[in-house]
Amino acid sequence: MDLGTRKILDRSFTAVGITSILLMAAALLVVIVPIFTGGIGAIFFKGTVEHRKLQYNEFGKGDLAVIRQQTEETDIYRNKVYAMLDAFESEMELMEPTEKKKYRSQYTKVRKVLAHLFGPLPGDMEPILLRYQYGTTRWEKAEEALHDLMFVSKWDYSNPDEMAKQYFVPRSDEFAGTALAALFPYMENSLEKMLLPEMTFYWGFITERSLDAHIFGGIWAEIQGTFFLAAGAMLFAFPLGVIAAIYFTEYAKDNIFTSILRSANSTLAGVPSIVFGLFGLAFFINTVKVSESKSVLAGSLTLAIMVLPTIIRAAEEAILAVPKTYKEASLSLGSTKWRTIMTVILPAALPGIITGGIISLGRAAGETAPIIFTAAVSVGATIGIADVLNSPTPALSWNIYNLASEHEAASEIRHVQYGMVLALISIVLLLNLSAILLRARISKKLKG
Amino acid sequence: MQMTAGEKEAREVAAKSDTNREIFLPPERQRVKDGGKPHVSAKNFSIFYGDFEAVKKVNADILSKYVTAIIGPSGCGKSTFLRAINRMNDLIPSCYTTGTIMFDGEDIYGRFTDEVQLRKKIGMVFQKPNPFPKSIFDNIAYGPRLHGVNDKKTLEEIVEKSLLKAALWDEVKDRLDRNALGLSGGQQQRLCVARTLAVEPEILLLDEPTSALDPKATAKIEDLIEELRGSYTILIVTHNMQQASRVSDYTMFYYEGDLVEYAPTKQLFTNPRDQVTEDYITGRFS
Numbered sequence: 001m002d003l004g005t006r007k008i009l010d011r012s013f014t015a016v017g018i019t020s021i022l023l024m025a026a027a028l029l030v031v032i033v034p035i036f037t038g039g040i041g042a043i044f045f046k047g048t049v050e051h052r053k054l055q056y057n058e059f060g061k062g063d064l065a066v067i068r069q070q071t072e073e074t075d076i077y078r079n080k081v082y083a084m085l086d087a088f089e090s091e092m093e094l095m096e097p098t099e100k101k102k103y104r105s106q107y108t109k110v111r112k113v114l115a116h117l118f119g120p121l122p123g124d125m126e127p128i129l130l131r132y133q134y135g136t137t138r139w140e141k142a143e144e145a146l147h148d149l150m151f152v153s154k155w156d157y158s159n160p161d162e163m164a165k166q167y168f169v170p171r172s173d174e175f176a177g178t179a180l181a182a183l184f185p186y187m188e189n190s191l192e193k194m195l196l197p198e199m200t201f202y203w204g205f206i207t208e209r210s211l212d213a214h215i216f217g218g219i220w221a222e223i224q225g226t227f228f229l230a231a232g233a234m235l236f237a238f239p240l241g242v243i244a245a246i247y248f249t250e251y252a253k254d255n256i257f258t259s260i261l262r263s264a265n266s267t268l269a270g271v272p273s274i275v276f277g278l279f280g281l282a283f284f285i286n287t288v289k290v291s292e293s294k295s296v297l298a299g300s301l302t303l304a305i306m307v308l309p310t311i312i313r314a315a316e317e318a319i320l321a322v323p324k325t326y327k328e329a330s331l332s333l334g335s336t337k338w339r340t341i342m343t344v345i346l347p348a349a350l351p352g353i354i355t356g357g358i359i360s361l362g363r364a365a366g367e368t369a370p371i372i373f374t375a376a377v378s379v380g381a382t383i384g385i386a387d388v389l390n391s392p393t394p395a396l397s398w399n400i401y402n403l404a405s406e407h408e409a410a411s412e413i414r415h416v417q418y419g420m421v422l423a424l425i426s427i428v429l430l431l432n433l434s435a436i437l438l439r440a441r442i443s444k445k446l447k448g
Numbered sequence: 449m450q451m452t453a454g455e456k457e458a459r460e461v462a463a464k465s466d467t468n469r470e471i472f473l474p475p476e477r478q479r480v481k482d483g484g485k486p487h488v489s490a491k492n493f494s495i496f497y498g499d500f501e502a503v504k505k506v507n508a509d510i511l512s513k514y515v516t517a518i519i520g521p522s523g524c525g526k527s528t529f530l531r532a533i534n535r536m537n538d539l540i541p542s543c544y545t546t547g548t549i550m551f552d553g554e555d556i557y558g559r560f561t562d563e564v565q566l567r568k569k570i571g572m573v574f575q576k577p578n579p580f581p582k583s584i585f586d587n588i589a590y591g592p593r594l595h596g597v598n599d600k601k602t603l604e605e606i607v608e609k610s611l612l613k614a615a616l617w618d619e620v621k622d623r624l625d626r627n628a629l630g631l632s633g634g635q636q637q638r639l640c641v642a643r644t645l646a647v648e649p650e651i652l653l654l655d656e657p658t659s660a661l662d663p664k665a666t667a668k669i670e671d672l673i674e675e676l677r678g679s680y681t682i683l684i685v686t687h688n689m690q691q692a693s694r695v696s697d698y699t700m701f702y703y704e705g706d707l708v709e710y711a712p713t714k715q716l717f718t719n720p721r722d723q724v725t726e727d728y729i730t731g732r733f734s
Contacts, residue, residue: 253541254541323578325574325576325578326578326580326581327539328536328539328572328574328578329574329578329579329580329640329643330580330590331536331539331567332534332536332567332571332572332574332644333567333568333571333590333591333594333643333644333647334564334565334567334568334569334591334594334595334647335564335590335591335594336564339594343590344580347581348580348581445627446581446627446629447581447627447629
């Protein structure tokens, strides 16, 4: 191959390499940016007076005097709406049954949207579910509701060759000539005064429990559950993994038994995580009965089994990377094998071992499948440290899936879903970052 | 030439111990007081790696407090023999020995020999400087701590004494808490010597201690060996024949696993008995 061809080959290889890295970075951005913006929206948003009422009633936070004053302010505007509803209802009383029927369903819809905005309307029954006891807490949701109120969505089927098209007609047209006709322009102009949106920094999203299945409140239960599960998994897996690695590198004889153990370890590393979940259910819960049903303990044990091969492998690599000369030096000074391992080999291997451990911790925090059958519940209370032996817990990974796909009001709580994803990503990234820093610190200490 | 009492005794011991070596030292080298007793004695001692016999039926006495050099071409078994003395070969699973090798009348490979206690008495310095990734102080104190010395004052004394013996004290006394890996190669090697001396061994095994060092550092190590001569029994494996002739009192020449010749250094280098030895030291092969 001549020089020109070689240079062209080198350059094109560089180009391909850079392109693929750029593509990866772009893909990462495409994923991270919406998660970040959406997730920030869970903490930083325009909150309405309803948000402040809820915070005061449920968590005792906020200034009662301010809330009272704002409630009075908003009630002045809201009462006009309620008066219009009353007027229209009296008007309906006098209508012919056919005419009444014409308005009935539209009017029901209007009441529903208003109840969604302001909480229960005068004359409604006191709702049982918390989500109906308060109005809209977030301003952007209020704007959506307003749009719902102002317009009726219709579908255009005129062209049979094309998909039907959605179009909107003003709802006020339906009520033309009635007492309710004035409601629509009034709502459009005065909604802000009825809800008093303010920029809110809702730190409680991280630190508070969820209310009514995440319609309101925060995600502390999930964060704490994730922490319990991951920490519990490491509690079992880390010491066991390091001991196994020491056995493999220092004590195991080079025979068929060892190679069977080694290949078992490799195989275990490749097993899909859902299989570990089923194993956890079958073994820890049904056979060993560590707990009556799902529990943090069972979930931790399952996650521990899942990350064990990774920890063993990482620790083994780290121990093998310790120069043999350290071991020789220690032994030649009259050290026992055990002492050599504890005072020379493990300290020198520590950066690698810790890195493996923290990466496994991140994986344990993020895995969903192993905890579905063993530890996770979709909606649950925050549990105490004493309950880990017997209580299941909500956890970020599982609840992200659950809220996005199985929640009855999934589209209402997108901000919670994004917030959870952001929280999980932040936790895992923080763990990895701390691994890098810790490793750098210990390596520096070792290198002098 | 007049013979001293110690020399006479040594000659008698040598005569008893069945080896082909004579007590004869070059005139510029001093006789060592109380030296010349067999410290390590091998009888029909062979070392195998699996089926391969790396050291073949060696009979030799290493004399106490003298410096004995082991020379020979690569793969001749000289390092293997050295590492057998403090059982470092135990780390190689396929390695086993036949015959006996005694240290102070105790069988090194005996069934009831504690290799940990043995290594405490037989220290070793390796080819490449291998300080632990710890501070200079902790490196030296590692051995004494292993053997139960935990008092800070005593440890400080031991560290100072060992570094003084290894001629390193002046260079590092102000930075004992610094990481040992920050030292130069020659300093690291002297640190390793000091670390070995801190355990107060009786024998020092040096496995090509200068092959990774520059000439200046090598000279310092050689001076150090000269300093330690007379206090410790020293065995040094070396590729460098000038070094062997400079530092040692006795020289063993190994060739393909056989101990071909074992004699006072000057005699071996000026008047070798064996043709192979002569060919080797005159550089006909290497």
